[in-house]
Amino acid sequence: MQETPYDFEAGAILLINKPLTWTSFDVVKKTKFALRIKKIGHAGTLDPLATGLLILCTGKFTKRIEEIQVQEKEYTGTFVLGHTTPSFDLETEVDSTAPTEHLTPEMLCEAANSFMGEIDQTPPIYSAVKINGERAYALARRGEEAEIKSKRVTIKQFDLTSVEGNQVGFRVVCSKGTYIRSLARDFGAKLGCGAYLSKLERTRIGDYRLEDAMSLDQLPELREKQGLHHDRHPGA
Numbered sequence: 001m002q003e004t005p006y007d008f009e010a011g012a013i014l015l016i017n018k019p020l021t022w023t024s025f026d027v028v029k030k031t032k033f034a035l036r037i038k039k040i041g042h043a044g045t046l047d048p049l050a051t052g053l054l055i056l057c058t059g060k061f062t063k064r065i066e067e068i069q070v071q072e073k074e075y076t077g078t079f080v081l082g083h084t085t086p087s088f089d090l091e092t093e094v095d096s097t098a099p100t101e102h103l104t105p106e107m108l109c110e111a112a113n114s115f116m117g118e119i120d121q122t123p124p125i126y127s128a129v130k131i132n133g134e135r136a137y138a139l140a141r142r143g144e145e146a147e148i149k150s151k152r153v154t155i156k157q158f159d160l161t162s163v164e165g166n167q168v169g170f171r172v173v174c175s176k177g178t179y180i181r182s183l184a185r186d187f188g189a190k191l192g193c194g195a196y197l198s199k200l201e202r203t204r205i206g207d208y209r210l211e212d213a214m215s216l217d218q219l220p221e222l223r224e225k226q227g228l229h230h231d232r233h234p235g236a
Contacts, residue, residue, distance in 0.1 A: 011061030071206030
């Protein structure tokens with residue numbers, strides 16, 4: 001954690017390690033209240049079931065949010081082969097299964113390599129993409145179908161880091177707008193067995209790294225360093 005005080009009004013960048021099940025908005029709200037910050041926003045959403053680096057910008061640095069959002073991202077996590085879910089992750093129940101015993105390490109690597117470079121990717125229906133002004137996940141949770149347009153993204157690295165049964169560990173470096181859940185779906189489709197994302201951690205955004213991030217439990221310590229001993233709500 002940075003030792004010298006931040007100037008939240010002039011502008012600061014806070015690196016937070018987002019915990020599992022928290023929304024990005026939850027983290028912003030918690031940080032805003034804990035540190036008495038009037039103006040704060042995040043530079044790139046993380047799904048509730050993902051953990052890792054979430055960048056918060058305060059004060060005048062909120063103008064830098066778009067600049068940070070466009071930087072490349074790095075993720076690690078786990079795909080489960082041979083099963084699919086409607087949300088492409090653990091938010092929804094498994095809806096299909098297929099055998100995976102025939103898959104070889106060579107087949108897995110060949111499938112991963114096929115996604116390198118610029119690809120067309122369709123975001124998940126369980127996502128914050130807007131369709132006619134409404135979030136796609138709201139439609140999905142009501143059981144409504146909607147067409148989501150594909151978009152061009154870039155996969156710079158796609159490394160398989162471990163294979164244990166039908167659990168495949170990975171590391172991905174990609175452009176803004178890439179959905180790792182969609183990559184899980186497409187990876188499984190390429191292998192002919194289906195797949196979903198069971199674990200995801202964002203480890204880097206540009207030059208900002210997860211190892212330099214603070215946990216939410218460290219916010220009180222940061223508050224003490226800032227000399228914020230009063231209990232006033234931001235803007236009070």
